[in-house]
Amino acid sequence: QNIMPAAPLPPDEDRRLASVHRLQILDTPAEERFDRLARLAKHVFRTAHSRITLMDQDRQWFKSVCGQEAREIPRDISICGYTLLEGSTLIIPDCSADPRVMDNPSLRGLAGINFYAGVPLHSNDGYTVGTLCVLDGRARQLNDEDVAALEDLAACAESEIQLLHISRSEIEIRGEMDQLRRKASVDALTKTWNRGAILEILAKEQERARQANEPLAVALLDIDHFKS
Numbered sequence: 001q002n003i004m005p006a007a008p009l010p011p012d013e014d015r016r017l018a019s020v021h022r023l024q025i026l027d028t029p030a031e032e033r034f035d036r037l038a039r040l041a042k043h044v045f046r047t048a049h050s051r052i053t054l055m056d057q058d059r060q061w062f063k064s065v066c067g068q069e070a071r072e073i074p075r076d077i078s079i080c081g082y083t084l085l086e087g088s089t090l091i092i093p094d095c096s097a098d099p100r101v102m103d104n105p106s107l108r109g110l111a112g113i114n115f116y117a118g119v120p121l122h123s124n125d126g127y128t129v130g131t132l133c134v135l136d137g138r139a140r141q142l143n144d145e146d147v148a149a150l151e152d153l154a155a156c157a158e159s160e161i162q163l164l165h166i167s168r169s170e171i172e173i174r175g176e177m178d179q180l181r182r183k184a185s186v187d188a189l190t191k192t193w194n195r196g197a198i199l200e201i202l203a204k205e206q207e208r209a210r211q212a213n214e215p216l217a218v219a220l221l222d223i224d225h226f227k228s
Contacts, residue, residue: 007081019127033160034064041153042066047136052157054130080131083118092116094139112137119154124162132157169204
């Protein structure tokens, strides 16, 4: 019996893995912000399964999954490994006829996968950290509008992943403040953090960047006639 070869590793695999681990999302609880996107993907494309995933060194871990109970699978049987390698949307209309995955054990047994469509998800620093994918038991095609809709859903999932990373310092700040101080730290005009809170967040990001030996960038914009 032939065994499906694992997808080759991307050329930037070491840096990609480092980016995955910097997100600190692996093995975290399910979150509605991701679950609703997975449910929507499964419903829109009428597929048996949908997943929002992160690819670790030896496993593919599911931040959200609909249609099955497993929370992760070995990386060497992950079809999404080919999406990471391609770096772009990958559609496999008939897995049983594709030499890359035709011997994948997922095509047999209870999973019964025979259709795959996946879109890569990127971290803030541009590395492909995972996928949004839909899978079904019957071979099928997606038209251009379907592909665009899948990519739109993936963009939403990608934004949520990036926001989790961006907001970590804000979460820490909120946890350290009592209600009065939180109110005093919000700018009345913009309803966002004021200068003092932004400087606190920046200090936390500087320390995080120092510990990770990473660069940190700050963008400053001066808007004329801002109040009007």
